[in-house]
Amino acid sequence: MATNSTTKKDKWIIGSLLFLSFVPSLAGLIRIFQLITGSGYTVENQRFFNDPIPVLFHIVSVLIYSTLGVFQFAPGFRNKYPKWHRVSGRILVFFGLTSAITGIWLTLAYPKVPTVGDWLFGIRLVVGFWMLFCLAVGFGFALRRKFQFHSHWMIRGYAIGMGAGTQVFTHLPWFVIVGGEPSGVPRDLMMGAGWFLNFLFAEWIIRRKGK
Known part of the structure; x- marks a missing residue:
């Protein structure tokens, strides 16, 4: 019974995180295709074509980080393959920091x-430095074998890193009610709401695990 419960939990976690990362991952792949082929040039994205190196590094690191992280947080998979968890965890930290x-x-x-x-x-800037801090602290706790605290900080870091997925949903009310692309402060708030909701969800998960 416990094994079946763990398997269902793993499937739910893996499926949910893959779903959350699908749209930003697809958008990232499309951006890479555009930069390689020179297609889709607009005034809005011309900065990427003028200096593609930062955005290419960012997209690749996010794709690897989001994909590896999916399996790090599935408890059954993690317990079944502890060596994989340790090795991929180091890779995860590298690409998360990147x-x-x-x-x-x-x-x-x-x-x-x-x-x-x-x-x-x-x-x-706040989000970027917070993610750096979370991953650095989480990795430090792993080195000191304080695995509960390590888990907490890695959850925080991954949640912030997945903010782009949640931003898809924070933009939906605007698309449905107003229509068109948001701009200015409304867009800023919807972007920020994605990260903030993930921050709150991470804290809820951490406190739930501590009970």
Whole structure:
């Protein structure tokens, strides 16, 4: 019974996280295709074509980080393959840190586009440095074999890293009610809401695990 319960939980976790990462992963692959082929050039995305290195590093690191992380948080899979968990966990930390660093790099290096408000710059910096902090602290606890705290901080880091998936849902009310692409402060708030909801969900998971 316990094994069946664990299997169902694993399937739910893996399925949910893969679903959450599907749209941003697809968008990232499309962006890579555009940059390689030179297609889809617009005023909105010209900064990526002018300087493609930061965004390419960011997309690749996010794709690997989100995919590996899916299996890190499935308890049955993790317990069945502890060596895989340790090895892939180190890879996960590397690409998670790369994702956060390149996210900060994108924020600082690329010019502001017309659809972005005044708040998103600061929000992205806070999110990027918070993710860096979570992963560094989580890895430090793993080295000291304090695995409960390690798990907590890795949950926080992964939740923030998956913010783009949640942003799909925070934008839905605008698309349904208003229509068209949001811009300015409304867009900033919807972007920020994706990260904030993931932050709250991570804290809820951590407190639930502690009971």
